[in-house]
Amino acid sequence: MHELSIALNMVDIAAETARKNGGGRVETLYMKLGMLSGVAKDALLFSWELACADTALEGSRLVIEEIPVVVRCSVCEADGKLASINKLVCPACNSSISAIVKGKELEITALEIV
Amino acid sequence: MNTPRLVQVRENVLKRNDVLARDLRRRFRAAGVFVVSLVSSPGAGKTEFLEKTLAALAQDFRVAALVGDLATDNDADRLARSGAPVKQIVTGTVCHLEAAMVENALEDWDLEKLDFLFIENVGNLVCPSSYDLGEELRLVLMSVTEGEDKPLKYPTIFNTADVAVITKTDIAEAVEFDLAKASDSIQSVRPGMMIFEVSAKKDAGMSDWIDWLREKVSASKAEEIFENETAASAA
Numbered sequence: 001m002h003e004l005s006i007a008l009n010m011v012d013i014a015a016e017t018a019r020k021n022g023g024g025r026v027e028t029l030y031m032k033l034g035m036l037s038g039v040a041k042d043a044l045l046f047s048w049e050l051a052c053a054d055t056a057l058e059g060s061r062l063v064i065e066e067i068p069v070v071v072r073c074s075v076c077e078a079d080g081k082l083a084s085i086n087k088l089v090c091p092a093c094n095s096s097i098s099a100i101v102k103g104k105e106l107e108i109t110a111l112e113i114v
Numbered sequence: 115m116n117t118p119r120l121v122q123v124r125e126n127v128l129k130r131n132d133v134l135a136r137d138l139r140r141r142f143r144a145a146g147v148f149v150v151s152l153v154s155s156p157g158a159g160k161t162e163f164l165e166k167t168l169a170a171l172a173q174d175f176r177v178a179a180l181v182g183d184l185a186t187d188n189d190a191d192r193l194a195r196s197g198a199p200v201k202q203i204v205t206g207t208v209c210h211l212e213a214a215m216v217e218n219a220l221e222d223w224d225l226e227k228l229d230f231l232f233i234e235n236v237g238n239l240v241c242p243s244s245y246d247l248g249e250e251l252r253l254v255l256m257s258v259t260e261g262e263d264k265p266l267k268y269p270t271i272f273n274t275a276d277v278a279v280i281t282k283t284d285i286a287e288a289v290e291f292d293l294a295k296a297s298d299s300i301q302s303v304r305p306g307m308m309i310f311e312v313s314a315k316k317d318a319g320m321s322d323w324i325d326w327l328r329e330k331v332s333a334s335k336a337e338e339i340f341e342n343e344t345a346a347s348a349a
Contacts, residue, residue: 038271039244086266110122112118113120113121
């Protein structure tokens with residue numbers, strides 16, 4: 001389980017961003033979490049309070065937007081959303097894929113500061 | 115009371131690691147050292163595979179290894195038998211290696227004196243997937259005792275790896291391992307992935323892997339020379 005260390009990274013980034021943007025208390029942190037990021041949503045939420053303890057983020061809320069995996073088909077060239085992350089083929093025509101377009105995100109998108 | 119304000123960020127959570135890994139990759143390339151990392155679950159046979167790989171390459175190349183474990187120097191001791199310089203990274207409670215640990219471990223090593231550097235990650239099929247170590251090639255190993263659907267259970271790590279190695283093939287029959295099924299699982303989560311089947315202990319399939327690696331390295335060196343010459347002639 002590496003979600004706690006991920007959460008600690010996020011707390012650092014958020015605290016620094018808040019400081020650079022005129023200070024204040026971070027109330028909410030919004031993030032995008034891809035289904036192929038290797039980070040589990042529940043474990044990250046579970047780690048959040050612990051990671052924030054005794055920091056500028058204490059008492060903040062973590063809002064996670066889960067991003068499904070989107071692949072590009074090598075044959076029909078369409079982008080399609082996958083129902084499951086362990087079958088990487090075009091969901092429309094079952095052909096091989098040429099790229100993973102979305103689903104690896106692990107990024108902070110916004111902070112709500114008061 | 116202040117009104118809440120929204121600050122747009124768009125920052126990768128692992129940016130610090132990614133930046134460090136990029137720096138490492140640049141350093142490795144500049145020094146001409148080809149870096150291969152190994153990930154697998156505990157007990158898949160990373161150390162045995164690496165020991166034999168080091169021994170085979172040591173005949174013609176300058177090789178070295180870093181090996182990560184939660185505790186003990188046992189793996190480093192085993193690998194040192196190959197005669198290659200080996201350093202253990204004891205992570206304590208951390209379940210994966212990060213770029214900073216690799217950087218620290220390399221502090222007193224002269225990269226210019228190496229052709230190959232292998233980095234054996236902590237035995238874990240989950241956490242290492244998120245951390246770029248600056249490697250050129252990431253190997254994921256699975257042994258025949260683990261079940262053919264292992265890749266389907268851990269798609270992310272297979273997806274971040276470049277090459278799959280199926281280990282302990284000498285006991286495949288005894289454990290009724292279905293190679294075709296395992297290959298299908300791998301292709302399902304990482305289409306087009308290169309797969310090697312080896313028994314490091316019985317020295318089966320190892321030469322295929324070593325030959326492929328040698329070829330890969332000479333191709334990447336040729337590409338570098340070409341890029342350098344192109345850059346030079348453009349300047």
